Amino acid sequence: MSKKVTGEAFDAKIFKRLMNFASNYRGQFFVGTTTAILLSVVSIAKPVLLQEIVNTYFENKDKEGLLKYALLMCVFLVAEVLMQVIFIYKVNWIGQHIIKDIRVQLQKHMLQFKKAYFDQSSVGKLVTTLVSDTETIAQFFGQGLFMIISDLLKMIVVAIVMVWMNWKLALIAFIVLPILIYATKLFQIAIKSAFQDVRLQVANLNGFVQERVTGMNIVQLFNREKIEYNNFVKINEEHKNAHVRAVWYYSIFFPIAEILSSIAVGLLVWYGGLDIVNSGKTNVGEIIAFIMMAQMLFRPLWQIADKFNTLQMGMVAGDRVFEVLDTHSQITENGDIKATSFKGDIAFKNVHFSYIEGEEVLKGISFNVKAGETVAIVGATGAGKSTIINLINRFYEIDKGEICIDNHNIEQYTLLSLRKQIAVVLQDVFLFSDSIFKNIILSNDSITLEEVKKAAIEIGIHEFIMSLPDNYHYNVKERGAMLSSGQRQLIAFLRAYISKPSVLILDEATSSIDSYSEKLIQKATDKITQHQTSIIIAHRLTTVKKADRIIVMDKGEIVEQGSHLELLNKNGYYKTLYNMQFINNVA
Numbered sequence: 001m002s003k004k005v006t007g008e009a010f011d012a013k014i015f016k017r018l019m020n021f022a023s024n025y026r027g028q029f030f031v032g033t034t035t036a037i038l039l040s041v042v043s044i045a046k047p048v049l050l051q052e053i054v055n056t057y058f059e060n061k062d063k064e065g066l067l068k069y070a071l072l073m074c075v076f077l078v079a080e081v082l083m084q085v086i087f088i089y090k091v092n093w094i095g096q097h098i099i100k101d102i103r104v105q106l107q108k109h110m111l112q113f114k115k116a117y118f119d120q121s122s123v124g125k126l127v128t129t130l131v132s133d134t135e136t137i138a139q140f141f142g143q144g145l146f147m148i149i150s151d152l153l154k155m156i157v158v159a160i161v162m163v164w165m166n167w168k169l170a171l172i173a174f175i176v177l178p179i180l181i182y183a184t185k186l187f188q189i190a191i192k193s194a195f196q197d198v199r200l201q202v203a204n205l206n207g208f209v210q211e212r213v214t215g216m217n218i219v220q221l222f223n224r225e226k227i228e229y230n231n232f233v234k235i236n237e238e239h240k241n242a243h244v245r246a247v248w249y250y251s252i253f254f255p256i257a258e259i260l261s262s263i264a265v266g267l268l269v270w271y272g273g274l275d276i277v278n279s280g281k282t283n284v285g286e287i288i289a290f291i292m293m294a295q296m297l298f299r300p301l302w303q304i305a306d307k308f309n310t311l312q313m314g315m316v317a318g319d320r321v322f323e324v325l326d327t328h329s330q331i332t333e334n335g336d337i338k339a340t341s342f343k344g345d346i347a348f349k350n351v352h353f354s355y356i357e358g359e360e361v362l363k364g365i366s367f368n369v370k371a372g373e374t375v376a377i378v379g380a381t382g383a384g385k386s387t388i389i390n391l392i393n394r395f396y397e398i399d400k401g402e403i404c405i406d407n408h409n410i411e412q413y414t415l416l417s418l419r420k421q422i423a424v425v426l427q428d429v430f431l432f433s434d435s436i437f438k439n440i441i442l443s444n445d446s447i448t449l450e451e452v453k454k455a456a457i458e459i460g461i462h463e464f465i466m467s468l469p470d471n472y473h474y475n476v477k478e479r480g481a482m483l484s485s486g487q488r489q490l491i492a493f494l495r496a497y498i499s500k501p502s503v504l505i506l507d508e509a510t511s512s513i514d515s516y517s518e519k520l521i522q523k524a525t526d527k528i529t530q531h532q533t534s535i536i537i538a539h540r541l542t543t544v545k546k547a548d549r550i551i552v553m554d555k556g557e558i559v560e561q562g563s564h565l566e567l568l569n570k571n572g573y574y575k576t577l578y579n580m581q582f583i584n585n586v587a
Contacts (some may be wrong), residue, residue, distance in 0.1 A: 012237055017322060025097060041082060045076040047289040055283050087146070107130065114332070133320050136316075140318070144311035151301075155296075162293050169290050188309070194246035198242045202239065208232065266289065272286065304539070335414050345406050346368060348365055350365075350366050363555075372533060375534070378537075392410070422504075423504050425504075427497075430490055437452060441498065446497060456494055471549065506538075552573050554573060
């Protein structure tokens with residue numbers, strides 16, 4: 001969202017886009033608007049009836065007429081209450097349905113983003129946009145737009161009735177209107193700036209808290225509690241100051257509005273009283289009715305300013321939502337080939353890639369992986385090994401070159417079918433706060449518990465799962481906190497195996513686990529890499545000895561290729577890595 005304040009209290013472009021979401025609920029919109037019109041008509045009945053009661057039935061002491069009009073006033077009051085119930089329910093119903101639609105569209109849009117977008121975006125701010133900002137948009141409809149329409153209609157009806165009853169008293173009441181309207185305009189412009197700052201600080205606070213809670217182990221491990229506390233105090237102070245500035249504008253405007261309203265009432269009493277004393281046309285009933293109508297005229301006006309702020313907050317939130325919706329960070333998908341399975345022939349042809357423009361990570365690499373072959377990719381950190389995974393799955397677009405599977409450019413496949421045929425086990429395994437079974441099938445209801453158990457037995461991790469409380473229904477909590485890193489790797493292996501992929505990729509899958517888990521994973525690796533294309537990316541060379549071929553990378557380039565024994569005999573880069581890991585360890 002642009003941090004620059006436009007200086008305009010109302011953004012027509014954002015308003016129009018928000019209203020487009022209401023087009024699906026035209027019927028409910030009509031009911032809400034109709035009810036608002038009826039409310040404006042019914043509400044004016046009270047002062048009109050009260051004038052008649054005072055002038056006619058009080059003066060003539062007509063008890064029957066007084067009872068009749070009192071009952072009539074009760075009827076109008078009950079009707080007003082019933083219409084208020086319908087009005088409030090309908091406008092909030094519309095608001096909640098609209099934000100449901102916006103959240104669905106926003107979530108769907110975000111799910112299609114490239115990984116590069118999330119690399120550069122704060123998770124906390126995205127959560128704020130998806131949850132908090134959309135809720136503010138609901139208030140835009142429920143507490144802002146319709147309430148303003150209702151209040152404006154009441155004011156128009158009241159003003160017309162006032163002029164019709166006594167145009168001189170009406171003019172007296174209208175004297176302060178220009179001042180109040182001008183003050184309202186200034187208030188709206190000032191408060192928009194404050195609300196923009198408030199939303200920005202809310203997003204900053206959410207982002208800070210989310211990151212520190214997620215990384216609490218690092219905070220405590222490096223004794224940063226005091227430092228992060230002080231950082232939080234500063235951010236929280238900025239958050240408070242933003243709210244205080246908004247409160248300050250409120251504290252100035254509403255007393256001014258109340259004073260102007262009181263002045264108008266005082267002028268009505270003064271002028272009307274003089275007219276009565278001088279035997280003019282004004283009567284007591286009119287003065288009482290005009291005092292009531294003045295309140296009905298002025299109170300909605302300065303309440304509209306408050307509701308207009310709700311409208312503005314909705315548009316500020318809408319600005320943030322539309323910023324995400326207008327972000328075009330999706331992978332280009334023009335493919336029309338639906339991959340039901342792959343033989344597994346993979347070819348990189350002069351592939352260039354950079355995360356940051358001008359800083360190449362892959363510098364024209366070319367290699368082939370035959371169907372059913374197990375190929376290992378090794379090299380120092382930053383050599384570009386993990387980037388290959390991201391490119392095969394099309395998480396990023398390549399700068400130049402071509403990547404083919406089964407002699408078709410991967411861009412020719414539909415994105416969904418491409419990724420469905422490739423299973424990846426990452427070094428940093430992410431598990432959801434759910435059962436082991438749900439984390440394995442990932443909402444694929446076609447996979448049964450019995451199939452999962454059978455697969456676990458086949459790759460040798462069934463006993464480990466059965467040793468846990470509740471076995472396959474054991475809740476691993478957020479990010480798999482109840483399991484060790486090795487155990488999480490085992491779950492990830494089973495998740496990959498059960499999906500029956502055509503291509504399997506292991507990214508540093510044994511780099512941070514204990515020797516027992518490594519043996520289980522090695523057994524699982526031997527099982528699931530049989531008769532299918534597999535790519536193993538590793539630092540630890542013990543995991544790649546059995547590979548059919550090893551590709552050695554350095555600084556984004558392929559420097560060597562061959563089997564384990566062939567590379568050792570070359571006395572090149574691979575042998576240097578081997579010596580560093582094994583000979584030095586033995587020493």
